[in-house]
Amino acid sequence: MAEQSRNASNAVFGLSDPPSSPSGPSQSSPPAPAGPAPTAYVPYPPPAAPSRTPIVLLTILVILLVIMAGVNLYLVMTLQKNVQQGANQTADQLNVLNHRMDSSDARYAQLRAQFQVTSERLGMTQQELNRARSLAANIQQQQQQAVTQLNQAIAQKASAEDVTKMQADANAKFGGIDTDITGINKKIGDTNDALNGAKGELSGAIAKTHDELVALAHKTDRDYFEFTLTRGPQQKVGNISIRLEKTNPKKNNYTADLFFDDKRTVRKDQAVDSPVLFYMTGAPSALELVVNKLDKNSVSGYLSAPKGFFANTPNVLQARPGGSS
Secondary structure (H helix, E strand, O other): OHHHHHHHHHHHOOOOOOOOOOOOOOOOOOOOOOOOOOOOOOOOOOOOOOOOHHHHHHHHHHHHHHHHHHHHHHHHHHHHHHHHHHHHHHHHHHHHHHHHHHHHHHHHHHHHHHHHHHHHHHOOOHHHHHHHHHHHHHHHHHHHHHHHHHHHHHHOOOOHHHHHHHHHHHHHHHHHHHHHHHHHHHHHHHHHHHHHHHHHHHOOOOOOOHHHHHHHHHHOOEEEEEEEEEEOOEEEEOOEEEEEEEEEOOOOEEEEEEEEOOEEEEEEEEEOOOOEEEOOOOOOOOEEEEEEEEOOOEEEEEEEEEOOOOOOOOOHHHHOOOOOO
């Protein structure tokens, strides 16, 4: 029995039977019992260590994703910045164009007012001017013909009576010519007077003091409104608002913004005692802004408008103590 235990242990742990002891008489081993032969034990290999390759690849992939996200964020922020800069530049350009359009509108209104007043006062149409030129050419031709005929009569030694008659005819023609020339000169004089009157109404006399402004208000058929502006805030005069932007006492000029007809008009570097003409919707003629006093932070002057255009604003005559209402 012990022999079988030893043989089994040896078979399990892969050990061979120990050699038989030399002492004692050699005896033959008893035959092994019949049955299946014992199977030798084969040990299992140790489990393999887990591979690090998937972890490294996953780490690299995460790093790449972080880098790509950072690059995309930078590109988006750069694009947003460029779009904002482009929008700001476009807005600045639109503001410049609006200012230029406002200046052009004001200039157009001024020229329109001048043309309207001049056309009303001129009185002589282009057709009448052409007729005057044609009449002057005919007069010159008649003079040449009369002189030619007189020279021919003298050359032919005509009788004194014929020469006297011819001279009388020539004098009559010359008298008619003088009459026509006098009429033309009168027409030209009337035209010059009309032009001077139109110019006087547009630019007119400039009042430099309050008393001069009162006298000017009595002479003309317009309303005058005095004002004093300080830099910064808007001041309402009649139906318009005026804002003083800056003054330059050294150059004796100023810059102001005019607000009327739902728009802003910039009057830049305007000289003192120089009228600024502009045209408002509904006004029968141009309005006139004059600054006659200027210092570092303020200006004083007056606004001239057609009679009754600013019905709810007291003019210089109504604002005086004892003035007419």
